Amino acid sequence: MTKSSRAEPKSEAAFPRRGHDHHRCVADALSQAERLCAQRGARLTEIRKQVLELVWESHAPIGAYQILEKLAESGKRPAPIAVYRALDFLMEQGLVHRLASRNAFLGCGHPDTNHQAQFLICDSCGSVAELADTRIVDAIADRAGRSGFAVAGHVVEIQGTCPDCRKAAHAG
Amino acid sequence: MTKSSRAEPKSEAAFPRRGHDHHRCVADALSQAERLCAQRGARLTEIRKQVLELVWESHAPIGAYQILEKLAESGKRPAPIAVYRALDFLMEQGLVHRLASRNAFLGCGHPDTNHQAQFLICDSCGSVAELADTRIVDAIADRAGRSGFAVAGHVVEIQGTCPDCRKAAHAG
DNA sequence: GGTCATTTTGTTACACTATAACATGACGTG
DNA sequence: CACGTCATGTTATAGTGTAACAAAATGACC
Numbered sequence: 446m447t448k449s450s451r452a453e454p455k456s457e458a459a460f461p462r463r464g465h466d467h468h469r470c471v472a473d474a475l476s477q478a479e480r481l482c483a484q485r486g487a488r489l490t491e492i493r494k495q496v497l498e499l500v501w502e503s504h505a506p507i508g509a510y511q512i513l514e515k516l517a518e519s520g521k522r523p524a525p526i527a528v529y530r531a532l533d534f535l536m537e538q539g540l541v542h543r544l545a546s547r548n549a550f551l552g553c554g555h556p557d558t559n560h561q562a563q564f565l566i567c568d569s570c571g572s573v574a575e576l577a578d579t580r581i582v583d584a585i586a587d588r589a590g591r592s593g594f595a596v597a598g599h600v601v602e603i604q605g606t607c608p609d610c611r612k613a614a615h616a617g
Numbered sequence: 618m619t620k621s622s623r624a625e626p627k628s629e630a631a632f633p634r635r636g637h638d639h640h641r642c643v644a645d646a647l648s649q650a651e652r653l654c655a656q657r658g659a660r661l662t663e664i665r666k667q668v669l670e671l672v673w674e675s676h677a678p679i680g681a682y683q684i685l686e687k688l689a690e691s692g693k694r695p696a697p698i699a700v701y702r703a704l705d706f707l708m709e710q711g712l713v714h715r716l717a718s719r720n721a722f723l724g725c726g727h728p729d730t731n732h733q734a735q736f737l738i739c740d741s742c743g744s745v746a747e748l749a750d751t752r753i754v755d756a757i758a759d760r761a762g763r764s765g766f767a768v769a770g771h772v773v774e775i776q777g778t779c780p781d782c783r784k785a786a787h788a789g
Numbered sequence: 790g791g792t793c794a795t796t797t798t799g800t801t802a803c804a805c806t807a808t809a810a811c812a813t814g815a816c817g818t819g
Numbered sequence: 820c821a822c823g824t825c826a827t828g829t830t831a832t833a834g835t836g837t838a839a840c841a842a843a844a845t846g847a848c849c
Contacts, residue, residue: 608765
């Protein structure tokens with residue numbers, strides 16, 4: 446688990462700030478994906494890149510068939526399975542996560558490090574914060590260990606209200 | 618959070634023992650459901666009871682359409698929505714849980730207490746252990762709090778290999 | 790360049806999961 | 820027994836995901 450070099454801020458920045466330059470996020474994510482795939486000898490083909498881009502362009506997690514619709518808008522309408530194949534590849538490469546509780550996908554914020562992520566999902570605006578929380582992972586590992594259970598992976602998706610929506614609710 | 622009166626064993630019994638009297642489990646779950654619904658003024662109608670029984674009879678989590686098939690075997694084939702309605706009721710009453718990562722349902726082991734459960738799911742045999750682990754819940758609450766996120770609920774589903782299947786793998 | 794194995798994509802069809810909308814029936818209360 | 824409410828039936832459809840096989844692209848090697 447390599448840690449980012451910068452220190453954690455007091456109020457941990459889990460959610461992206463509203464009004465940030467999201468085009469930059471998308472561009473960064475794509476170039477990082479190109480780099481990682483090149484390093485690994487994995488082929489980031491056209492449709493895979495397009496799907497990754499569409500996943501990132503969406504602020505909220507996006508469904509496979511929504512991706513399909515967006516592809517159709519740009520001229521081609523692949524079969525559903527083409528989208529799922531691309532998503533499978535992207536998930537194998539750790540570039541995309543799937544939210545089991547939503548049947549939806551979102552770009553991974555740190556695809557360079559191998560990780561088990563957890564998610565905070567806002568019921569109000571649909572935005573998602575990706576976590577890599579040691580205490581949660583440790584608590585899971587500990588409890589599983591005490592039950593003699595060998596952990597292979599986990600789904601941790603926390604529903605609730607994000608800070609911005611809480612403020613909005615109080616103001617309203 | 619009322620706790621069971623018996624103490625926790627050294628190796629915490631999360632998974633049901635193989636070869637236990639499962640008919641007894643089913644019967645107990647049904648009578649407890651009857652009692653709870655009567656207390657609450659909720660109507661445990663025939664189809665709801667049947668669905669609950671089928672969920673409990675299955676050792677592993679069971680899909681809605683599998684329930685439908687089993688109902689069909691006993692003479693009637695309701696529309697899918699009838700099964701989903703029954704499951705919705707049972708979930709509202711805390712008698713049944715849904716596993717988001719499997720699109721499947723299982724009987725709740727302690728429907729009398731209001732709780733957020735976590736699950737250990739064996740990839741090998743499909744058996745599931747239901748947890749109510751304080752440390753996991755605390756870690757989630759803590760992390761969410763630091764992000765300014767108000768938790769409404771969570772999905773915690775841990776995949777891996779259960780103790781019995783680990784032993785079997787080592788033996789084979 | 791040509792051949793081959795491998796990977797990726799296309800095509801078609803289908804399986805599985807879940808809900809909408811409206812009609813009918815059961816149930817308890819006054 | 821009339822009424823409102825809750826539960827179920829009926830029909831149709833939306834949404835999510837995969838199987839199976841054919842065709843095409845790619846890269847390594849001769």
